[in-house]
Amino acid sequence: MNFELSEEQRMIANAARDIAKDFPPEYWREKEENGEFAEEFFKAISDAGFMGIVIPEEYGGGGYGMTELLIAMEELAANGCGMAGVWYMVLTEVFGALTIVRHGTEEHKEKYLPKIAKGEMEFCMALTEPDAGTNTLAIRTTAVKDGDEWVINGNKIFISGADRAKGMLIIARTTPREKAEKKTHGISLFLADLPNDAVKVNPIPKHGINYSKTCEVSFNNLRLPENALIPPLDGGWYHLLDTLNPERMSFTTAAIGISRLAISKAVEYSKQRKVFADPIGSYQGLQFPLAEAYATLECAELMNFKAATLFDQGAHYREVGAAANMAKAVAVEAGIKAVYWAMQTFGGYGYAKEYDVERWWREINLIRLAPVTQQMALNFIAEHILGMPKSYRT
The missing domain is CATH 1.10.540.10 (Acyl-CoA dehydrogenase/oxidase, N-terminal domain)
Structure with missing residues (x-):
């Protein structure tokens, strides 16, 4: 290595x-x-x-x-x-x-x-649906062949960047789930150019990351040319995993980067801020949690680069997913601890916008939920790495 x-x-x-x-x-x-x-x-x-x-x-x-x-x-x-x-x-x-x-x-x-x-x-991906969040196999958006065109109908939610994007990756069912040979069969990927009158976009007010809009998207008889399909027909599930694993790695990197930023600002402030004649950075009550979070984040970074290396080398999606999920599970928990204690270091100023840490707190908490929840990452580790029985149905 x-x-x-x-x-x-x-x-x-x-x-x-x-x-x-x-x-x-x-x-x-x-x-x-x-x-x-x-x-x-x-x-x-x-x-x-x-x-x-x-x-x-x-x-x-x-x-x-x-x-x-x-x-x-x-x-x-x-x-x-x-x-x-x-x-x-x-x-x-x-x-x-x-x-x-x-x-x-x-x-x-x-x-x-x-x-x-x-x-x-700019691009975006239309995957998540109101009734099919983590359970992608339950999506209801359909793509039906009509002559030499595809007609897409359905609703998506939490589609970031859809208000600006000129290109969209759409995940839809081309074979109904009840008619599919197996549950992963019948999902296809399409590329669409935007804007299009058949695609309605409605931004969702949200807690943070408001320098980018996240939207509801509806398709009302969106017509795409035959060549908009990313082949193979009905076999897009495994190609989708090849996109979701890098998305997971990217959000892990975000957790690490945000935490590094918050820790660096907290350390800088802790050297200057004095209480009872001593800089607060000398207090082990602040040193230990920040040091522990930093050490854990370094380990998560190594696992995340392992995932990226496996991906770049063409490893099987499940091997890549194992490393990516472990990296995310560790990075998010350490990141939440890092930003929490950075906020504690600033005391009341940690709640003030001018010190920015409150914004990083809002950002790091998104990564608990997206692109996959901590619980689903742990489910993957338990089932696919430890060999334990599956704990949910799709």
């Missing part, structure tokens, strides 16, 4: 840190409070080539893998951007670029990848 970054990986990390300097916490505080998309940030990461990290060079990208994408994400998050350092890249580069690179047709690659790499096309 080699724990050293390559020269190219160090360059990516350094470039991410340089970008983050131009978008400090106060920038994101303003964007969050005003509910504004960070246009300047999106342009900066696009100009730096970050939106094309996983895109092959022949389509205008960098030709790197998931490992390099995680490096860029973590450094952006940890050096001032918080969740935003991961969020924008997940929506377009994981849901759009990575899915198309690994499973799209040559026509899909030529159409979408150069635009994504240049930052000219």
Whole structure:
């Protein structure tokens, strides 16, 4: 095992840190409070080539893998951007670029990848439904063939970036569940161009991350050309897992990056703030929980890079999923502890917006719920790694 970054990986990390300097916490505080998309940030990461990290060079990208994408994400998050350092890249580069690179047709690659790499096309993924959250196999959105077109109908929820995206990855049933050969059969993936009058988008007011909108989406006889299908027909479930595992790794990276940022600010403040003549950073009541969280986060980072390495090497989706789920389960618990104690370090100021830690607290708590709950990550570990009986039905 080699724990050293390559020269190219160090360059990516350094470039991410340089970008983050131009978008400090106060920038994101303003964007969050005003509910504004960070246009300047999106342009900066696009100009730096970050939106094309996983895109092959022949389509205008960098030709790197998931490992390099995680490096860029973590450094952006940890050096001032918080969740935003991961969020924008997940929506377009994981849901759009990575899915198309690994499973799209040559026509899909030529159409979408150069635009994504240049930052000219934002993407989103329409997966979650009101009655089918974690249980993706229960989705009700349908795609029915009508001549040489697909007609899509259904409702999706919590679709981030749908208000701005020019491209959408849609997950739909092409064979009804009751007629499918097995429960994972009958799900297909489609690529759609937006905006489209048949796609209605309604933003949902939410607790945090308001520099990006999360939306309800409805499809009312959305017609797509035959070649909008990412093959194979009815066999999209396993391709979808190839998107969900990187999404999981990305959110783990967000937990690590947010926590690194919160801890660094807490440590800085603890050296300056004195009570009874001593800096509060000298109190073991603050030292121990922050140190323990940091140590655990370092371990989670190693497991997350293992997941990325397995993914880049083409390992089986279940082997990748095992590492990704373990990394997330550990990173989230450590991250919540890290940001909690960072807030405690600031005392009353931790509750004040001007110190930003309250925003990171809201961001880290999302990762308990998305893209998979802690409980479902633990279910995966118990069933697929420990070999215990399945604890739920699909």
